[in-house]
Amino acid sequence: MNIEIKKKRAFKGLSLPENKITAKKPIEVLPVPDKVVIPLQQNIGAPCEFIVERGDMVKTGQKIADSQNYVSAPIHSSISGKVTRIIKVVNPVTSNVMDSVIIESDGLDNWIELKKLFDIKKSDDFSGLKKIIDSIDGKEIIKKIKEAGIVGLGGATFPTHVKLNPPKDKKIDTLILNGCECEPFITSDHRVMLEYGKEVLMGLYILNKVLSPQNIYVAIEKNKEDAIIYLGKLAEEMGLDSIFKIIALESRYPMGAEKTLIRTITGRIVPMGGLPMDVRVIMNNVATSKSVYEAVIEGKPMIDRVITVTGAIENPKNLLVRLGITIDKLVESCGKTESGVNYLIIGGPMMGISIVNTDFPVTKGMNCLLLRKSRIPFEQNCINCGRCVNICPMKLMPLAYVRYVKKSQFEACREYYIENCIECGCCSYVCPANIPIVGYIKTGKNQLLKTIG
Amino acid sequence: MENNKLLISHAPHIWGGFSTSKIMFIVAFALLFPTAAAIYFFGYYAIYMILASVSAAVLSEFVIKKLRKKRFIMDGSSVVTGLLLALTLPPRIPLWMVAIGAFFSIAIAREAFGGLGYNIFNPALAGRAFLSVCFPGEMTSWVIPPHFNYDAITGATPLGENFTYQADKLSLYKDLFFGNRGGSLGETSVMLILIGAAILIILRIIDWRIPVFYIGTVALGSFLIGRDVLFQVMAGGLMIGAFFMATDYVTSPVTRNGRIIFGVCLGILTVLIRNFGSLPEGVAFSILIMNAFTPLIDRYIRIKPFGFRKKEKNA
Ligand code: SF4
Ligand code: SF4
Numbered sequence: 001m002n003i004e005i006k007k008k009r010a011f012k013g014l015s016l017p018e019n020k021i022t023a024k025k026p027i028e029v030l031p032v033p034d035k036v037v038i039p040l041q042q043n044i045g046a047p048c049e050f051i052v053e054r055g056d057m058v059k060t061g062q063k064i065a066d067s068q069n070y071v072s073a074p075i076h077s078s079i080s081g082k083v084t085r086i087i088k089v090v091n092p093v094t095s096n097v098m099d100s101v102i103i104e105s106d107g108l109d110n111w112i113e114l115k116k117l118f119d120i121k122k123s124d125d126f127s128g129l130k131k132i133i134d135s136i137d138g139k140e141i142i143k144k145i146k147e148a149g150i151v152g153l154g155g156a157t158f159p160t161h162v163k164l165n166p167p168k169d170k171k172i173d174t175l176i177l178n179g180c181e182c183e184p185f186i187t188s189d190h191r192v193m194l195e196y197g198k199e200v201l202m203g204l205y206i207l208n209k210v211l212s213p214q215n216i217y218v219a220i221e222k223n224k225e226d227a228i229i230y231l232g233k234l235a236e237e238m239g240l241d242s243i244f245k246i247i248a249l250e251s252r253y254p255m256g257a258e259k260t261l262i263r264t265i266t267g268r269i270v271p272m273g274g275l276p277m278d279v280r281v282i283m284n285n286v287a288t289s290k291s292v293y294e295a296v297i298e299g300k301p302m303i304d305r306v307i308t309v310t311g312a313i314e315n316p317k318n319l320l321v322r323l324g325i326t327i328d329k330l331v332e333s334c335g336k337t338e339s340g341v342n343y344l345i346i347g348g349p350m351m352g353i354s355i356v357n358t359d360f361p362v363t364k365g366m367n368c369l370l371l372r373k374s375r376i377p378f379e380q381n382c383i384n385c386g387r388c389v390n391i392c393p394m395k396l397m398p399l400a401y402v403r404y405v406k407k408s409q410f411e412a413c414r415e416y417y418i419e420n421c422i423e424c425g426c427c428s429y430v431c432p433a434n435i436p437i438v439g440y441i442k443t444g445k446n447q448l449l450k451t452i453g
Numbered sequence: 454m455e456n457n458k459l460l461i462s463h464a465p466h467i468w469g470g471f472s473t474s475k476i477m478f479i480v481a482f483a484l485l486f487p488t489a490a491a492i493y494f495f496g497y498y499a500i501y502m503i504l505a506s507v508s509a510a511v512l513s514e515f516v517i518k519k520l521r522k523k524r525f526i527m528d529g530s531s532v533v534t535g536l537l538l539a540l541t542l543p544p545r546i547p548l549w550m551v552a553i554g555a556f557f558s559i560a561i562a563r564e565a566f567g568g569l570g571y572n573i574f575n576p577a578l579a580g581r582a583f584l585s586v587c588f589p590g591e592m593t594s595w596v597i598p599p600h601f602n603y604d605a606i607t608g609a610t611p612l613g614e615n616f617t618y619q620a621d622k623l624s625l626y627k628d629l630f631f632g633n634r635g636g637s638l639g640e641t642s643v644m645l646i647l648i649g650a651a652i653l654i655i656l657r658i659i660d661w662r663i664p665v666f667y668i669g670t671v672a673l674g675s676f677l678i679g680r681d682v683l684f685q686v687m688a689g690g691l692m693i694g695a696f697f698m699a700t701d702y703v704t705s706p707v708t709r710n711g712r713i714i715f716g717v718c719l720g721i722l723t724v725l726i727r728n729f730g731s732l733p734e735g736v737a738f739s740i741l742i743m744n745a746f747t748p749l750i751d752r753y754i755r756i757k758p759f760g761f762r763k764k765e766k767n768a
Contacts, residue, residue, distance in 0.1 A: 016467070184467070259759060272760040342460050349466045356459040376462055380473055380526065381570030384751075385702040386660070387471075390709075394759045399707060417758045425465035432473045433570070439463030 001232035002245045005222075010263035011393035013252035014426055016350070018223060022187045022308050022316045027195050029320045030333055032109045036078050036324030037361040038064065039089055039100040043151040044158045045071035050101065056083045058103060061112040061301050063149075065101075073149040073159040073364075077103055078303040078322035080110035092346065092355040100361070103324070114299040120198050126238045129202060132297070138210045141296055148295030149302045149364075154178060154189075154256070154285035155347065157365035160292065163282060164210050170277045174266055175213040177204055179220040179227065179286040180249065180256030183348030186368040188306040189286050191318045193220070193227040196290045197234045203289030206296050208243055211282060216244035217265055218286070223251040253350065254424040258283055260393050272420055287367075302364060311345075311371035312338040321362055328358040330369055337371055345370040350425040377434035388427035388437060394420050398427035398437045405440040410451065413444040421445075473569075477529030479658050480697075483649035484536050487693060490632045490642035494598035495544040499638055503539040505548045509555035510535030517564045530569050534558050537577035537697060540639025541690065541737065542584070546591050553587075554580040574744045575704045578737050595635040610635045611688040612733045629687040640690040650696035662712045663705060663719075664695040670720020678728060691723065694736035704744040711754035719743050 041047035046069035052058060058077040065075040085102040118129050146161035166172055177200075181189040193200060208216060220228050228248050235241040247265055249255050259270045261283070268279035276283050284292075287306065294300040303323055307330070310316035314335030321330065327344070331337060345352035346360075348368055388398040397416050404412040421441050428437045491499040510531040518525040535555050542551060558580030566572045585592045595610050611634055628634050632642025640646075653659045668686055675685035685691075699705060699719055706715050719739050726735025 014469075269760050271762050272758055274760065340458075342458050343462070343466060344459050345464075345466055347464075349464075351464050352466060353464065354459075354461050354466065356461060358459075370466075372466055374466060377468060377472070378524075378526070380528070381568060383473055383476075383570050383702045384705070384707050385476070386707040386709075389707055389756065395756050395761075396758055397707070397755060416755070417761075420758050420760070423464070428463075428465050429467065429469045430471065432471045432476055434468065434472065436463045438465065442463065 001235055001241050003228060003232055003248055004245055005248045006264060007250065008264065009250060009252060009255065009260070011254075011260045012391055013254065013393065014391065014429060015251070016184050016253045016429075018251070019184045019310075020187050020190070020223070021185070022310050022318050023190055023224075025187075025191075025316070025318050027191050027306055027318045027320050030322075030325070030330075032079055032105060033322060033325040033329055034105045034107075035326075036103050036105075036322060037087075037089065037100050037326060037359070038075060038078070038103065038324040039091070039098040039361065039363060040065055040075065041091065041096070041098045042075060042157060042364045043073045044156060045069065045073075045162075047098070048072060048075050050086070050099070052083050052101070054083055054086060057081070057106075058083060059110050059112045061114070061303055063147075063301070071159060071162050073151050073161070073302075074147065075149055076301040076303050078324045079103060079105045080108055081105040089360065090357070092353050092357070092360065116298045118297050120202065120293075120297070126202075129297070130205060130239075133202070133206055133209055136209075136296065141206060141210050144296050144299070145292055148291070148300065150288065150291045150295055151302070151364050152285055153287040153291065153305065153365065153367065155351070155365050155367060160284070160288055163284070164207070166277045166282070170280070172211050172277060172280055172282050173214045174281045175204075175207055175211055175216045176262065176265060176281060176283040177216070177218040177244075177286055177289055178256055178258075178261065178283055179218060179224070180261065181224070182221060182251070182253045182255040182257075183350050183368075184253075185310045185370055186308050186348045187310075187318055188308045188367045190224050190227055192287045192290055192306050193224070194230055197231055198238065199290040199293040200286050201231065201234060201238060201240055201289075202297070203291070203293035204244060205240060206292055207284065207289065213282070217247050218244055219247045219249060219256075219261060219265060221249050221251045221255055254393055254422070254426065257393060257422055257424060259422070272417065305362070305364065305366070307362060307366055308368045309334045310368065312341050312373050313371050314338075323364060324361045326359050326361050327355075327369060330362065331358065331371070338373065340373045341371045343370075343372040343374060345372060350429070351423060376436075379435055380433040382433055382435060385432060387430045387432065391426045391430050393424060393426065394422055396421055398441070401444050402435055402437055402440045405444045405447075408447075410444055410447040414448060418444050418448070472528075473530070474526070474528040476658055477533050479656060480533050480653065481529060481536060483652045483658075484533070484540070484639075484697065486645040486649035487540055487639040487642060487697075488536065490645040491540060491544075491638040494632055494641060495596075495638060499539075499544065501548055502542065502544075502546070502551050502638065503536060505551045506539035506542075506555045507532055507535035509552040510538070510559050513556045513559040514564065517560055521564070523568070528569070531559055534563070534576045534580075538580045540693065541577060541581045541637050543592060543594055544596055544638050545594065546584075546588075550584060550588055550591060554584045557583040570703055572703055573748070574741055575698055575701050578698055578741050578744075581737055582741060597635045598633055598641070610733070611684070612727065626683055626687070629684070637690060640693045643687045643692050646692045646696060653696070653700075659696070659700040660709070660712055662709060663700050663716045666713050666716025667695040667699055667719045667723075668692075670717045671723050674720060674724035678724070680728070685727070689727075689734045690736040694740055695719075698737075699740050699743075704747055706747055706750040706754065708751070708754050708756055710756075711750045714750055714754065715743055715747065718746070
């Protein structure tokens with residue numbers, strides 16, 4: 001297997017305490033919940049509209065919401081049962097109010113009929129599987145992906161079918177599968193690579209068929225050596241080793257950030273405000289690849305995902321859960337929380353969002369639930385030390401945002417290219433004055449969005 | 454789990470644990486080396502001066518923070534300012550003057566501007582400049598190192614007009630390097646300043662660009678106008694100024710290129726003042742002048758963001 005070790009990287013980065021305490025814990029399947037809450041907006045782009053009504057009976061996998069808009073992904077019921085209520089839920093990430101349905105389970109987990117073309121758990125006939133994939137038309141594949149409601153699972157939740165269908169003038173020659181998982185604590189992608197390696201690689205084969213790029217890379221940080229070795233071996237077994245290359249990267253934060261990862265691997269620089277496709281690259285998360293496989297070969301829509309529940313809790317775990325299960329259920333299934341937990345964070349410690357509402361459901365983009373005990377350090381004045389400037393992977397000047405947001409001069413933030421910030425949190429992490437710089441940045445960005453209208 | 458205990462805060466939820474007070478502590482530690490030289494060459498009186506300066510500085514900050522009803526955090530910045538101020542003063546200046554200087558540094562040069570982070574001028578140098586204006590006599594009376602003998606003989610600093618030196622060049626350089634010469638309390642021993650500076654650079658507390666470009670420019674400038682380069686570099690307050698004062702975060706530019714420009718301009722100013730101005734020494738004033746230009750440098754010297762392309766500006 002072709003494994004390339006890359007020492008160089010396109011950014012300075014931080015070496016964070018990894019705390020990947022669940023790395024060795026196999027994915028546990030959580031029982032089907034009695035009740036799910038499913039919000040209408042689970043992707044970047046247009047929200048969906050319900051196509052079911054209160055009182056309707058739905059099956060597992062049945063489409064319950066869709067949109068005419070192309071940049072959108074349909075939403076499916078993750079259990080079978082009855083639609084009992086339509087409520088409003090506040091999205092902790094955007095603070096938008098989203099319509100959501102509550103579905104109460106009938107206890108049967110009655111699925112819609114799935115057209116399974118191949119059973120990868122039972123059969124080793126990989127060349128047969130490849131023939132099946134080769135026989136499906138590229139357009140058909142994209143349609144299936146759209147119908148299954150698949151979005152990028154790395155957190156950005158951009159609808160995958162849109163990504164796979166770039167405008168005609170954008171030629172794609174490189175596909176990168178991102179398995180970096182550079183944030184501390186999170187291990188869901190790591191476990192997916194180890195336990196769903198076949199699905200991930202066959203998903204890659206499907207993506208290859210759709211995009212036919214010249215180069216395919218699977219990017220994994222070195223701290224997941226077992227995944228690198230396993231996928232390498234698997235690729236040889238499955239006869240896929242000739243189509244892609246594994247890139248083993250240093251474990252530095254934020255290695256998995258799209259633009260810097262593209263530069264690290266290909267040397268190409270995505271222009272400011274541009275997309276990876278502007279430099280002929282498409283990047284997908286490893287877990288997305290698994291979902292693509294399931295959608296195309298098993299006809300299974302996106303109704304579950306792997307999520308890491310970790311931090312100050314008795315039994316941190318990697319769980320395979322139905323979407324829409326509420327967060328308190330996840331916490332319960334992992335034992336007692338340590339006393340003094342004061343933060344419940346969706347996502348990792350660097351970019352995650354803290355929430356207070358434990359009724360909030362698991363959505364498509366959620367890869368981690370982190371419980372923490374922490375005390376926020378006292379914010380002091382900026383001392384102009386330049387640490388934030390030196391660490392920023394996007395080469396921005398974060399201290400300027402602090403200064404101008406404090407003065408409510410939001411336009412000035414744009415002069416410093418605030419919209420390029422990826423909110424990685426490196427600047428806040430290194431700031432000796434303990435300034436929550438990313439908080440200022442988010443305020444600045446929101447204010448600018450408002451003024452545009 | 455108990456929901457009512459949950460809090461909201463912005464990401465990130467972990468921190469590097471590096472703090473302003475740690476930085477100040479390390480700087481104060483590095484300053485102990487020039488301080489040791491001060492005590493060795495100028496005797497016990499140096500200790501009194503340092504104690505007077507530091508305690509006056511800390512007390513001023515405490516009182517002002519209380520008066521303005523702000524939280525007083527012992528972040529060590531006043532200690533560093535007090536220490537730096539003492540090290541820039543002539544070795545026999547009365548203690549009450551030292552205290553006034555320290556008060557001015559903290560109360561006027563720093564807190565009146567809004568506290569640490571908002572000051573425009575390096576507080577220690579501002580305090581020194583204030584004393585120079587108020588007490589020009591005391592601020593220019595120098596002694597040659599008496600070691601532990603208080604009744605020192607007055608003498609000129611190496612850069613002064615009356616400075617004469619009988620011995621050969623090599624022992625002059627040696628005295629300059631080890632610090633056996635007249636001058637402000639902490640500026641004399643190049644060797645110990647360099648040790649302290651090395652600590653700061655290795656621990657990445659200060660950016661090497663400012664001192665290197667500053668001293669480099671002074672060396673080059675002195676060479677071009679035919680001065681003794683080694684002498685110009687080691688004499689006066691250049692070493693302590695370049696490593697400990699010009700590198701003050703608050704009053705120096707934030708970008709690397711800005712710091713290079715800052716260093717070069719400092720060098721040019723120092724050479725001009727030393728050779729063509731009416732003052733024998735120009736480090737303190739060069740730094741104060743450039744402090745005033747720092748906001749301007751920071752305004753115009755920015756870094757190009759990742760993926761920056763020229764044409765995009767018009768789009
Ligand atoms: S959060 Fe934004 S400004 Fe801060 S380091 Fe990351 S990209 Fe740069
Ligand atoms: S790291 Fe913090 S203190 Fe330093 S320049 Fe940036 S915002 Fe200011």
